[in-house]
Amino acid sequence: MARNVTVDILRMLFAFVIVFHHVLMGTQFHIYGYLAVDFFFIVSGYMVINSYRRYRNEGNEIGVIRYCAHKLMSFLPYLIFAVVVYAIVSGSIAYDNTGRFDRFLASAWFEMEDVFLVSMLGFYRDELIWYLSSLMICSAIIWFLLRRFDSNFSRYAAPIITVLLLIIIFAESNTISTPNHFVYGVVKKGLLRGLACMCLGVFAYECVGFSERIQFSKDRLVLGIIEIVCYLTVLVCILFLHPTDDVGRRVYDIMMIVLLFVALVITFSNRSIVYDFVQKYEWLGKRSVELAVGSLLLYLNHAYIIAAWNQWGPDNIILEAFVVVILAIIMSFLCYHAGKWIRKGIEYAVKEAVPSQS
Template sequence: MQTGSEQAAGYRTAINAFRGFASLYVVLYHLRYYNDFDWFGAFPFLRYGYIGVDFFFILSGLIVSHVYLTQSAAGRPDFWKKFIWYRVARLFPVHLLIMLLMLLAALVPPLLAGSEPALDGQDYQDWFLLTFLVRQWTLPADYAWNSPAWSISAEFFAYLVVFPLIAYFTRNNFGRSAGVLIAVTGSLLLLLMIGSAGTINVKAYAGPLVRVTGGFMLGSGLYLILSSLKAVQNWDRLLGFSLATMVMILFATPFIDAAGLSVDLVLIVALVATISCSYLASGRISDWLSRPGLFWLGEISFALYLCHIPMARLCRYVADQLEWERGFGFGVLSVIIAIATAHLLYRLVEIPARQAMRDWYFRFSPRPGLVGG
């Protein structure tokens, strides 16, 4: 049996590949807005690329609980201040840079051309609220500016509201029964959304906050359940089986939909199975998922998720100016450009900014306590 630290390192390394796959799934889902190629017609499983966001919500609940839940019960007065600062250091630097660049792109070209920027008061308000991670809290009717950023606004809600409630509920009970109750509650929220709207991809009003709350609670409950189990070879075989099942489900989505079943629900069940197996797997398959290339893809997944829409817009603008055909090859090229940009953002912005913000915190609050990613 692995030690706690070995198990933590193992599941984090293996699961990084899935972070990369989920981010790419979302990127490919959005290509249809910037291409003339019929992506959904050629690859029907791309219709459900939004499920990649729910993977991140579930995974966030699991990892945040894994790292911080027991610390929250220690009752240190500075815990929540440190926790929020670490989460801001994780989410904010790349997001802020992209939002600033998008604002400049909207303001500068019209000014250089001698005209007024086509922005109104609502645009500026949306930019401000989204930049500072609270726009989703106002229950807007749709997304704005960098549309993928809605999810980090929603996730920030999970950090400030959902996780403290989970921590309070589990302060004297970190057992499997508490995990089952939390996971079931989160699952019921997701089922309620799918049952009422027919999909989990609800953009308007409270839908995104219900979505993140359900996914985060499901992930947190999974942590409490899985942390009581042993990491053994059987989990690696189950991981291989869950991966094969996930691939088959993706290619069978047209038939699942035609049968009147909820593809969203089937995919979420498959995600839960894959995440659970990844958490405890130890063997050849988890080792393969931990290979440097796949690990790197997971590391840049956050930057890729945030930058792919701005880069797709830029590629579309350049193609239109040069009168290039925006077909399949153009779509592949735009994805490659987004991946390269994400790598630069990860190396030049995300890593140094995160470390600088943490160093800054400890410079002014030099007390031992919170550790974690």
């Protein structure tokens, strides 16, 4: 299956939404950018079942461990570079404040713990890495359920699980944000949120197959308009509409997720004028992978840069937004190229460690 360029463009767009959400957090310009993360979870759920069906159709049903290892390698090299760079910066800040080298090592190691991807299990830090750790855990769960139940899970269980988990989340709190909050003191909400939205992405895969069988006059125009309206509504609401009462926030979050789901079903089906428009520009297709990886790198690097700015930068929100965005883009570019070399090194080390069975 060819890459969906529209999704990759949207990944970058929503990555910038997350950047400004964190930059503006706690200010009068604060936006509800946390909902952009649910876009990434829904897309990831769709990608999991798409990969599963592709492997199955090829007669190569791989296990959970092998799939997770493949998933991990898609971002671990880039994560390693980003974490190492910020670990050095964080250690330097600690040394500058104390003049003690042991504080440099302690602070640097604290940042290096991000590489272990286990924050949703309650270990190490609970900040930036919650999304990636939740993604890996939920991917493993969904892959196992697909191998065990296949279409029964994707068609029936996935939407039911989504609804049940969202009910649990909203029963415990007023919004799907605050990922490190413990639900009933048992499990972190970020993990349930990830599983709910990824199950919705799995169900979106089935809806795409169903929608492709429906034909009507000017369907590409109609679906394209619906697709554009859904995405624009989500973006406008994230930027400008912020309900304050508990009921309003629950309805708001649900509506944004539903709109993202409807829009993504149309986007993945490639049956709209948006798809036709994007296909006209071949250079976008050639940059599809860079857009997809770049969105993740932007997410990684901006959070580290914000953390450094909070310790060293002046109290100027306009300047902070400008500097964070520019530095995040530069770091993402460096991270992308460095990550490719790190990946080659990891693959070479694995190849040398595991002898060929020829």
